[in-house]
Amino acid sequence: MGLTTDNVPARRIAQVAGVGGIAVGVVALIALYSTKPINPLIAVASFVPMLLAVTLVASLICLIFRRWILLAISMLLIAVGASVISPMYVANSSEIDGPSLRVMQANLLFGQADPVSLTATVREKAVDVLTVQELTTSLEGSLRDQGLEQLLPHHYLVPDEAGGGGAGIYSRYPLTEARELTGFGPTNLVAEVGFSTPFTLLAVHPGPAYVTPPDVWTAELSTLRNALDAASAQKTVIVSGDFNTTFTHKQFRDLLDVGYSDAADQLGAGIVHTYPADKKYPAIVGIDHVLLRGGQAKALERIEIEGSDHFGLIVDVTIPD
Secondary structure (H helix, E strand, C coil), X not given: XXXXXXXXXXXXXXXXXXXXXXXXXXXXXXXXXXXXXXHHHHXXXXXXXXXXXXXXXXXXXXXXXXXXXXXXXXXXXXXXXXXXXXXXXXXXXXXXXXXEEEEEEEECCCCCCCHHHHHHXXXXXXXXXXXXXXXXXXXXXHHHHCXXXXXXXXXXXXXXXXXXXXXXXXXXXXXXXXXXXXXXXXXXXXXXXXXXXXXXXXXXXXCCCCCCCHHHHHHHHHHHHHHHHHHCCCCCEEEXXXXXXXXXXXXXXXXXXXCCEEHHHHHCCCCCCCECCCCCCCCCEXXXXXXXXXXXXXXXXXXXXXXXXXXXXXXXXXXXX
């Protein structure tokens, strides 16, 4: 007996699929909007697009087998989720006058990134500002030996031999008022960059989700939001780093609400998956970002960081006069 639309067993299977898809969609939306410090919700929020894809497949089954009520509920859930995520895939950039510079973001995996490759990338890509996380003392020395500090002679480095907490800013332009931000486990940095049009740069790295206790993870993102809010008094701010949070976390979208936009969002690049980069399967979450206030992204490239478990980002930014 074939599976036709009037086949009772098939319609029952469609009903089960529809109910299951709705359940998955409801969980996805709860996670999408939740700010609760609960690890399962934090984990689920990382995978909201995949979960909504499950709901979409289930809705197609409902359409084929004419389970109209289940189809309607499924489509409503998908529409709510899409209203949050889909704008990331529509460019909203505008032309502004001013000089441009190139920003690179790289997580160095406890100092295991290859210094030869990293320095070569900075040289070949003509990077102007580099933010790094998980910088160790030994890797700092190796990067110096490879000539990174000749390419980017101004730097503020806070290495950690254990790796996870270290951070650094390398710049072609002078850095002033450089300091560490307080309230974080890993090192987070801020500095003023003496570009032709000066701007504020934050190199950020809140604690990792799932590993960091959820209340601490939530608190660090709240602290970061306050730091971004304070920096917004400046005309132009660039925030580059491993945020350990994705666009589908409400806590990340709250960072944008104090006057920032994601470079990927400006360009309509969508969610740029940067982690993990060292597996046989593709990267599945986007936790590395470059946020802008005042500046305008003109191009974004995801790049390999040899030896790291993250992809890096290179973003061309126009700084307003």
